Amino acid sequence: MLAALLSALLLTAPGVHADGRAAADPEPAVTLSDKQAGKGGEITVKGGGWRPGTLLMMLICGQSTPARGVIGGTNSCANADGRAVTTDKKGAFAKKLPVAEPPVPCPCVVHVATVTGEQALADAVFVVAGHPVSPLPKQSGEGKLAVLAAPRLEGDSGILTWFGAPPSRRLVFTVGNLGSAPVKDPVFRVGSAHGVYAPQWDERQWRGTVEPGFKARIELPVELTAGAHGDYRISLKYGTKVLAEQPWGVGRPWGVTLFWILLCLVVPAAVFRIGMAVVDKVRPRPAHAGSRRGRRSAPRAGATVRLAGLRRTPAPAADPAPATGALPWFTPDSAPSEHRPSTKGHS
Known part of the structure; x- marks a missing residue:
């Protein structure tokens, strides 16, 4: 069981002090019951601020300081006397650790690191009584980073990208430090190339430290120009060396x-309607148009009278009045008089 844990530690033990966790999360911490003890003794290691239910490995390592980490990786640690511990629901633990001499001289630390899951570590200064002490090796160069796993682009485009917003992704990859010096806050260059054109490079700084013999998971933002579409090639460079390339197909x-x-459909129609309205406003009107329109609109009196006559019920004819004038065949002297005596019957 211990051998398997040590193998997993060699594969996954981090050398990273990064800002990967949220600012509100507590930093992992380690405290010791004694700062000094001799070989064969025992100390109690306590910790807090870890993720709940996380499997940790505790080792005593030489040629190490909390500032520079474990120089040389787990090859500088007393691996055979290491102990595994799992954090509780609050992310704390307490475990006894036997004191053993590491394979390299002190200064020494008690090194606690995650075995599985997200990488995290913490170191506490410890003195192994009677063990040789030698100065730490001088740092030389900037270390040597190499990509251990193929990079990938993570993330999705939002609805605004469909309307021309800049497409963006996260370039995720794992690097290992193959050199003899730690690499702190490395600056990478991310390039984007479209088709056969040369890539355009942007600098991206990752906050953290990769110790010699350790690895780290790195995420860098990648963003294209607005309206970009087609086949792109994302390149990753550290120093003068291109570490990896990743294709990216961007939809239109x-x-x-x-x-x-x-x-193109709405604007011409709107311009046409506005132009017709302007032409209708400014075109000249004929002089007789107003009077003709007036005659057409005015009702005709005769028609109204005729219509009224048609609707009126005819009145019964009245008796003709007696004529006041004399008839032409009578004269005033020849008109009969009712007072004149008749000569008929007079003998």
Whole structure:
């Protein structure tokens, strides 16, 4: 069991002091019951601020300080006398650790690191009584980073990208320090190339330290220009060496195409209607147009009278009045008089 844990530690033990966790999360910490003890003794290691239910490995390592970490990786530690411990629900633990002499001289630390899951570590200064002490090796160069796993692009495009917003992703990869000096806050260069064109490089700094013999998971933001589409190639460079390349197929922003199609249809129609309205306003009117329109609109009196006559019920004819004038065949002297005596019957 211990051998398996040590093998896992060699594969996954981190040398990273990074800002990967949220600012509100507590930093992992380690405290010791004694700062000094001799070989064969025992100390109690306590910790807090770890993730709950995490498997940890505790080792006594030489040629190490909390500032520079474990120089040389776990090859500088007393691996056979290491102990495994699992944190409780609050991310704390307490475990006894036997004191053993590491294979290299002190200064020494008690090194606690995660075995599985997200990488995290903490070191506490410890003196192994009677063990040789020698100065730490001088740092030389900037270390040597190599990509241990193929990079990948993570993340999705939002709805705004469909309308021409800049596509963005996260370039995720794992690097290992193959040199003899730690690499602190390395500056990478991320390049994006479209088609056969040369890549355009942008600097991205990762906050953290990769100790010699350790590895770290790194995420760098990648963003293209607005409206970008087609086949792109994302390159990762550290120093003068290209570490990896990753293809990226970006879809066309069809929302922009739809917008231009609608614009080509709506704008000409609107301009045509505005132009027709202006022409109708400014064109001259004939002089007789107003009077003709007036005649057309005014009702005709005769028609109204005729219509009224048609609707009126005819009145019964009245008796003709007696004529006041004399008839032409009578004269005033020849008109009969009722007072004149008749000569008929007079003998």
